[in-house]
Amino acid sequence: MPLPTESGRPVLTTNIVVFTLRDEQLKLLLIRRRNAPFEGCWSLPGGVVGTDEDVEANAMRKLEDSTGLSGIYLEQLYTFSAPERDPRERVISVAYYALVASKRLQLRTDADSEGVGWFSLNELPELAFDHAQMVDTAHQRLAAKLDYSTIAFQFMPELFTLSDLQNVFQIILNRDLDKRNFRKRMRAMEQIRQTSQVQKTGSHRPARLYRVNNPHEVRIIK
């Protein structure tokens, strides 16, 4: 396997589908393109991978750049390589997806700069390249992983109520869940624990606050 001359190499990029939950909706981060092709069009964050750069490290760096946060859950999604996906020349993109706890972002996102925005999955603008396909694949993967992994907890802040948690599941799965069955299932999972604190909001009974046992771990379950 002789390596090719440098002129025979395709361009390698990353793209990241950054999910968060805000305003009771699953949202993702888009960036408005400043250059051709697709100038002015919304697109996923990402960038070109340098010769000596690790692909995942590149994705993580771009993710940190666009959110201003570190320690975010990041997972490789799929590598997109359709020959005409970039009109200029052959560009291959390794797509990742990332999950950010809503509360962490709220610190920053008031300062949303021009050309960066959070969009609800239901109201996406036209996307550049094959990014719509990436979003689709990422959403499917996310929904599938709710069932057999502890990935949902990546969306949760330090302290949260069981109703908050149920909301997260309902939004991602896009259907209502039974409260009692949901709580039973969460208890059985043993991924969260009660705290002694409660949250008082509005004119009703205060809600017990919970905490994730291993906030940075995503385990395959069952």
Place this chain on the structure above:
Amino acid sequence: MPLPTESGRPVLTTNIVVFTLRDEQLKLLLIRRRNAPFEGCWSLPGGVVGTDEDVEANAMRKLEDSTGLSGIYLEQLYTFSAPERDPRERVISVAYYALVASKRLQLRTDADSEGVGWFSLNELPELAFDHAQMVDTAHQRLAAKLDYSTIAFQFMPELFTLSDLQNVFQIILNRDLDKRNFRKRMRAMEQIRQTSQVQKTGSHRPARLYRVNNPHEVRIIK
């Protein structure tokens, strides 16, 4: 996103984990390397992706080259990009895995050429680069997919007995299954149908032969 000069591009390759079942074992195809690095070492088939070549098409081509067959099930596995995975320079590999029906190969494999071989998963030689990791990832994916897809049927020839099919499951999952429960489950899946033919082998009752309903389709189930 300006594209980089050509001198700033990493090399892109594919590798394929080709599984088949032979001699009651899950086996995979390895190729002995003729050049440095890892000269003489066994490795996964694959090759460099050209600038204008689709990555999946490249993998399919390499797969057809090494097996002499076409129409094989091929699925993207993962993209490996650790910075030191190739000692020469930065090489990124998009790994695929493929499943071949045992009977199809038996036509060809008597002519196994020097430097190409089928190895049982339990008795793998030392592998070049990070190929051992690729094999591991592929095996995990395969075992997981048995549960929630119809991927297992990719291993089956045109006609097969239920015992054959049960064997396939047992080998991949590496544990025994109950005969009656297995048959009940297969019937419920509705992926295979009885034929009117039977197979007479040895001094016992002949076995009914079955056929896969949609041989080229892999569906997600349940």
Place this chain on the structure above:
DNA sequence: GCAAAAGTGTTCCAGATACACCCATGT
């Protein structure tokens, strides 16, 4: 006292598991 969300158990059903004997054939 009323509105609003929090919290709590039991019944039912379906799918998975455990398990043992008769059948058709070749020698």
Place this chain on the structure above:
DNA sequence: ACATGGGTGTATCTGGAACACTTTTGC
């Protein structure tokens, strides 16, 4: 007749789904 793998049904267990009322608070 016996050895060999082919073929079949039932009882039980378990995890998921459906379902309604009481509790605590603010106003």
